[in-house]
Amino acid sequence: MxxxxxxxxxxxxxxxxxxxxxxxxxxxxxxxxxxxxxxxxxxxxxxxxxxxxxxxxxxxxxxxxxxxxxxxxxxxxxxxxxxxxxxxxxxxxxxxxxxxxxxxxxxxxxxxxxxxxxxxxxxxxxxxxxxxxxxxxxxxxxxxxxxxxxxMVHPSAVNDAAPPFMAVAKVRVRYTGRASYVVGAPACAVNALDAAVTAYTSAAAMRQHMRPSWKVRTQRECYKPSWRGTLCRHRHVVRLNRQITF
Structure with a gap:
């Protein structure tokens, strides 16, 4: 040696x-x-x-x-x-x-x-x-x-001298609804939480069609439950092994 x-x-x-x-x-x-x-x-x-x-x-x-x-x-x-x-x-x-x-x-x-x-x-x-x-x-x-x-090294399950570097895009989405009394006039309300849940489940359903190297995460951001459901925010983080544009 x-x-x-x-x-x-x-x-x-x-x-x-x-x-x-x-x-x-x-x-x-x-x-x-x-x-x-x-x-x-x-x-x-x-x-x-x-x-x-x-x-x-x-x-x-x-x-x-x-x-x-x-x-x-x-x-x-x-x-x-x-x-x-x-x-x-x-x-x-x-x-x-x-x-x-x-x-x-x-x-x-x-x-x-x-x-x-x-x-x-x-x-x-x-x-x-x-x-x-x-x-x-x-x-x-x-x-x-x-x-x-x-x-620099990073711990991993395998040894890799040249690991791939992934592009990252972060998208913040604000869902705004309309307040209404849920007992007296529920039909007049627009529930922002429903929109956020639909967006999240749609993104989750797409994962089975994505390549193994693609990662999509959705994080709750500054969300506080409300009986009116008028406002919530999500942050979507997308990681791909190529450049992406929104």
Missing amino acids: DPVARSIVEAVELNAKLLDDVQAAIWRTPEVRFEERKAHDLLTEELHKAGFRVTPSYILPTGFRAEYGTGGPCVCFVAEYDALPEAGHACGHNLIAEAALGASLALKKALDNAPGLSGRVVCLGTPAEEGGSGKELMLRGGALKDVDAVV
Whole structure:
């Protein structure tokens, strides 16, 4: 095995327990977008102890940047660590953070063991992936201006070096009805909830005719039950493996 590759493998094995402890701690204390303070502090602490130059609260309050080495090229490993509301780390961002930390520590050891090897490794903590556009905000803030390559992994049931990227379209629909007393004059009412339910069931019925890679989800948004049924909103999220236009 190549000496650099051997150093990387040895570092991963050496840090296995540490990495598992870190991801488990993040998993036990899920924090939603822009509130990932415990995860931020835990990851920056471990990177600081490993000898990285750490900038906490980088661009965003719960973002961070940790850098090691000199010269170039510069490889950046991206860490996510925000959780889903109510569902916790069902999307596995605790594992993404673990992978970014582990890869950063491993590449650092490779640089240490090869004095003639120049370059820098950056571990970039990006908050608010779930609905907060954290990466976009950090990109606009210049987080990657001196980086040559960016790497991130996402947990999955299979290993895939080049996963497909899906186009996303979000459509918000407002259903407006007409109020009427349901006992005295029900025929005069227009029930917005009926329209919303019909739209939802129609979208659900279409799924059997869709390709496996197509995903359609409907979310209730700001809906409060009312005896009049005059207003409700849905958000329809469509994911396809090709560009779509509405």
